[in-house]
Amino acid sequence: MNHYTFEQLRIGQEEHFERIITAEMMELFLEISGDCNPLHCEEEYAKSLGYPGRVVYGMLTASLYSTLVGVYLPGQYCLLYSISSKFRKPVFVGDTLHISGTISEKNDTVRVILIEAVITNQENEKVSKAILQVGFSSSNVS
Numbered sequence: 336m337n338h339y340t341f342e343q344l345r346i347g348q349e350e351h352f353e354r355i356i357t358a359e360m361m362e363l364f365l366e367i368s369g370d371c372n373p374l375h376c377e378e379e380y381a382k383s384l385g386y387p388g389r390v391v392y393g394m395l396t397a398s399l400y401s402t403l404v405g406v407y408l409p410g411q412y413c414l415l416y417s418i419s420s421k422f423r424k425p426v427f428v429g430d431t432l433h434i435s436g437t438i439s440e441k442n443d444t445v446r447v448i449l450i451e452a453v454i455t456n457q458e459n460e461k462v463s464k465a466i467l468q469v470g471f472s473s474s475n476v477s
Contacts, residue, residue, distance in 0.1 A: 336348070336406050336410050336411055337406065337407050337408065337410030338410050338411045338412065339408070339409035339410065339412070340398065340409075340412060340471075341448075341471045343409075344448060345438065345441070346411055346439065346440065346441055347437065347438065348392060348437070348438045349408070349435060349436060349437040349438070350407035350408035350409070350435070350436060351407070351431050351433060351434060351435035352402070352403070352406075352433075353431055353434070354432050354434065355429070355430070355431050355432075355456060356391050356396075356426060356427070356428055356430050356431075356432060357396055357428065357429075358396060358428050360391075361377075361389065361395070361428060362473065364392050364394075365410070366397045369390070370392060370476065371377060372391065372420070374386075374389070374393055374462070375389055375390055375391070375475065376389065377389070381429075383461050384424055386425065386427070387427060388427050388428060388429075389427070389428055390426070390427065391430070392424045393463075395440075396422070396426050396432070396462065397418065397420050397422075397465070399432065399434045400415075400418055400420065400454075400465050400467055401434075402470050403416060403434050403452055403467070404467055407436070408429055408438070408450060409448070409471075410471055412471050413469045413472075414469070414470050414471070414472060415417070415467065415468075416447070416470050417468040418462055418465055418467055418468075419466070420466075421463065421464055422458055422462070422463050423461050423464065424462045425461055429459060431456065431457040431461070432454050432455070432463075433454070433455045434452070434453075435453055435454075435455075436450040436452040436467065437451050437467035437469060438468075439451045445470075445471060446471045447470050447471075448468075448469050449467065449469075450466070451464075451465075451466060451467075452467055
């Protein structure tokens with residue numbers, strides 16, 4: 336886990352990580368969300384619609400943005416204020432996702448940063464993009 340303070344951050348700074356989407360992740364997300372849409376839960380149904388297999392929940396994919404800010408950029412001292420995300424391509428079980436974020440703005444007055452984030456798959460196809468607004472706890476003042 337990273338421990339960047341607000342003062343240590345700069346525009347253009349970036350971090351990234353990878354995650355493989357597993358069937359277990361899908362089952363846990365189903366249990367948490369209750370979203371039993373057959374597109375996500377039934378292999379044959381998804382294939383009947385022309386997909387190679389079950390489509391991963393979009394919000395499971397988007398949850399990796401929370402990991403990006405809470406663990407990597409900036410890490411421990413932040414609080415995610417908002418996410419504006421778009422889903423560009425479906426994700427499937429077994430995909431390896433590369434999650435990256437770059438600080439695009441830093442507001443010293445209100446101690447907020449904007450991160451432009453992208454998730455690509457193992458084919459280097461962009462499956463999602465987002466703008467993340469991140470604040471810092473008031474107890475973390477250098």
